[in-house]
Amino acid sequence: xxxxxxxxxxxxxxxxxxxxxxDISIEEGEFLVLVGPSGCGKSTLLNMIAGLxxxxxxxxxxxxxxxxxxxxxxxxIAMVFQSYALYPNMxxxxxxSFGMEMHGxxxxxxxxxxxxxxxxxxxxxxxxxxxxxxxxxxRQRVAMGRALVREPDVFLFDExxxxxxxxxxxxxxxxxxxxxxxxxxxxxxxxxxQIEALTLSTRxxxxxxxxxxxxxxPKEIYDNPANMFVAGFMGSPSMNLFPAxxxxxxxxxxxxxxxxxxxxxxxxxxxxxxxxxxxRDIILGIRPEAITDRDGADRNSQSVHIVEAPVxxxxxxxxxxxxxxxxxxxxxxxxxxxxxxxNAGETFPFAFNMEKAVAFDPQSENRxx
Amino acid sequence: xxxxxAKSSFSxxxxxxxxxxxxFCIYYLLPLYVMLVNSLKxxxxxxxxxxxALPQDWTVAPWLSAWxxxxxxVEATGLRPYFLNSIIMVVPAVALxxxxxxxxxxxxxxxTFPGATILFGLLLFGCFIPFQMVLIPMARMLGLMGLAGSVxxxxxxxxxxxxxxxxxxxxxxxxxxxxELVRAAQIDGAGFFRIFWRILLPSSxxxxxxxxxxxxxxxxxxxxxxASFSDFDSQPMTVALNNLVQSSTGVxxxxxHFAGAIMAALPTLLVYIVAGRYFxxxxxxxxxxx
Numbered sequence: 001x002x003x004x005x006x007x008x009x010x011x012x013x014x015x016x017x018x019x020x021x022x023d024i025s026i027e028e029g030e031f032l033v034l035v036g037p038s039g040c041g042k043s044t045l046l047n048m049i050a051g052l053x054x055x056x057x058x059x060x061x062x063x064x065x066x067x068x069x070x071x072x073x074x075x076x077i078a079m080v081f082q083s084y085a086l087y088p089n090m091x092x093x094x095x096x097s098f099g100m101e102m103h104g105x106x107x108x109x110x111x112x113x114x115x116x117x118x119x120x121x122x123x124x125x126x127x128x129x130x131x132x133x134x135x136x137x138x139r140q141r142v143a144m145g146r147a148l149v150r151e152p153d154v155f156l157f158d159e160x161x162x163x164x165x166x167x168x169x170x171x172x173x174x175x176x177x178x179x180x181x182x183x184x185x186x187x188x189x190x191x192x193x194q195i196e197a198l199t200l201s202t203r204x205x206x207x208x209x210x211x212x213x214x215x216x217x218p219k220e221i222y223d224n225p226a227n228m229f230v231a232g233f234m235g236s237p238s239m240n241l242f243p244a245x246x247x248x249x250x251x252x253x254x255x256x257x258x259x260x261x262x263x264x265x266x267x268x269x270x271x272x273x274x275x276x277x278x279x280r281d282i283i284l285g286i287r288p289e290a291i292t293d294r295d296g297a298d299r300n301s302q303s304v305h306i307v308e309a310p311v312x313x314x315x316x317x318x319x320x321x322x323x324x325x326x327x328x329x330x331x332x333x334x335x336x337x338x339x340x341x342x343n344a345g346e347t348f349p350f351a352f353n354m355e356k357a358v359a360f361d362p363q364s365e366n367r368x369x
Numbered sequence: 370x371x372x373x374x375a376k377s378s379f380s381x382x383x384x385x386x387x388x389x390x391x392x393f394c395i396y397y398l399l400p401l402y403v404m405l406v407n408s409l410k411x412x413x414x415x416x417x418x419x420x421x422a423l424p425q426d427w428t429v430a431p432w433l434s435a436w437x438x439x440x441x442x443v444e445a446t447g448l449r450p451y452f453l454n455s456i457i458m459v460v461p462a463v464a465l466x467x468x469x470x471x472x473x474x475x476x477x478x479x480x481t482f483p484g485a486t487i488l489f490g491l492l493l494f495g496c497f498i499p500f501q502m503v504l505i506p507m508a509r510m511l512g513l514m515g516l517a518g519s520v521x522x523x524x525x526x527x528x529x530x531x532x533x534x535x536x537x538x539x540x541x542x543x544x545x546x547x548x549e550l551v552r553a554a555q556i557d558g559a560g561f562f563r564i565f566w567r568i569l570l571p572s573s574x575x576x577x578x579x580x581x582x583x584x585x586x587x588x589x590x591x592x593x594x595x596a597s598f599s600d601f602d603s604q605p606m607t608v609a610l611n612n613l614v615q616s617s618t619g620v621x622x623x624x625x626h627f628a629g630a631i632m633a634a635l636p637t638l639l640v641y642i643v644a645g646r647y648f649x650x651x652x653x654x655x656x657x658x659x
Binding site for chain 1: 547549550552553554555556557558559563567568571572
């Protein structure tokens with residue numbers, strides 16, 4: 001039993017099932033991120049935890065107490081909305097104290113807690129203003145203050161950063177992480193931004209089509225994606241996925257790939273897992289940082305293999321240069337050091353770190369190695 | 370851009386345009402002018418002709434007469450008691466229909482239930498039923514309720530008739546009100562009425578003003594219901610004004626009639642002038658997004 005338990009929870013609107021049986025259990029102090037493209041069911045699940053949407057079947061429990069049929073106000077949760085949802089007619093301090101007022105907390109205690117929270121979030125000087133007089137970042141802080149002041153069991157964040165500009169978003173991201181470290185609160189956070197998911201979470205649930213595709217730590221999700229959807233969704237640029245065939249090379253299983261000039265290359269796998277699947281068609285997955293120039297390859301890896309391939313295009317990004325070639329008809333991006341002299345049109349040695357490679361079944365799209 | 374309008378304001382087109390506008394302005398204000406000047410002159414000046422002329426002998430006697438001593442129906446009470454009747458009728462009717470309309474709008478947008486759309490459709494339909502159709506059923510209803518021929522009966526009629534429009538106004542306004550605010554308040558622990566009172570109503574200024582102006586004008590100016598459902602002691606201003614004009618003995622006191630007509634029109638004018646100031650947009654700024 002965890003701190004927050006979601007047990008076989010489902011959600012249907014009429015005959016349309018938007019959330020299929022979902023089991024997630026998190027411990028106190030965890031930072032769970034629900035990530036996925038729009039319409040994947042992540043916000044629905046959050047609203048179910050909040051009690052804003054009914055559960056069709058299954059159960060959600062906080063502190064081992066079933067929350068089915070419990071009103072949002074009685075769940076001891078707080079929520080930060082994408083639009084901030086600040087009450088326009090109240091001042092900042094009015095906004096922060098409204099929830100405490102509704103829960104019958106005394107005025108002196110309210111004032112004390114408002115002072116604490118506004119101090120923590122550095123919004124003390126804004127307390128008498130109306131939301132209309134605040135900038136986006138300030139509204140965001142007020143919305144967090146309103147949640148924090150309630151001292152709830154679980155914090156729910158619904159895409160809280162997506163209305164901020166890029167720079168502010170990164171700053172607030174760090175701030176949320178600091179806050180989590182400092183307060184040790186339990187957080188469920190919904191986002192469609194995979195970078196936010198990777199940077200903030202202690203655990204991630206990747207969702208798609210109403211199913212949790214994979215639940216795991218950021219490292220597990222990134223290094224060992226359960227299927228091609230997770231592999232493609234998490235990471236930027238996303239993981240290279242291209243067709244290959246398992247062949248035997250010197251008694252070792254290897255991935256045979258077709259380059260853009262029609263020639264084939266066999267890249268030996270780092271492990272023996274696919275040794276019994278010789279001749280099988282697979283989708284090979286390998287992240288851009290595992291395809292580098294020769295000198296940039298991971299020196300600790302036992303399985304770096306060079307493939308000479310024509311360079312189609314280069315994309316200098318300051319710290320790195322992304323080099324694009326084609327394998328099996330798919331664009332494959334490698335992350336080269338910025339000072340490597342590589343030009344579009346020439347053939348260049350790409351170093352594949354096969355320790356980081358994963359393989360998927362082309363039909364089921366599930367991970368096989 | 371600064372120089373362009375200055376130049377064009379002297380063009381022929383502008384001159385024609387403004388001449389036309391001024392002409393229409395005078396044309397529409399003329400009746401008010403006639404009413405005003407004739408209500409301030411003795412009857413002899415009117416009967417001598419010269420409706421358009423300014424009074425030679427300024428007097429407020431017609432106003433005083435219309436207010437407190439003119440013959441209305443069988444009694445010489447002036448319009449005062451009927452003016453009070455109208456006030457007693459219009460204030461609760463406007464208040465009730467606006468509040469219920471706001472509640473309806475709140476429920477129809479933020480607490481929807483199966484059949485909400487149909488219910489709203491029926492309410493809308495209620496807006497467009499001609500008054501004449503409901504006269505007899507309504508008379509029967511008022512009789513059963515024991516409210517026939519009384520001011521509370523008129524309040525009831527106008528309240529019920531007003532709900533359709535006030536619901537329409539508030540529903541459409543609240544449809545654009547961010548639902549996330551309601552959800553945030555739910556999580557904060559506010560209940561149905563608390564959310565309405567503390568979150569929605571404070572942001573409803575503009576639409577409340579629209580609704581009040583509309584209801585006040587309609588209910589104050591109503592003649593048909595007033596004539597159908599009231600007794601002599603519960604008649605509203607509009608019906609009394611008619612009686613004043615109809616029941617003159619012997620000479621028609623036009624100056625008194627003019628004064629009475631202006632009195633009957635003043636409250637709606639006042640509502641426009643006072644409430645119009647609060648007719649501002651942008652009260653929602655800053656609740657959501659940036």
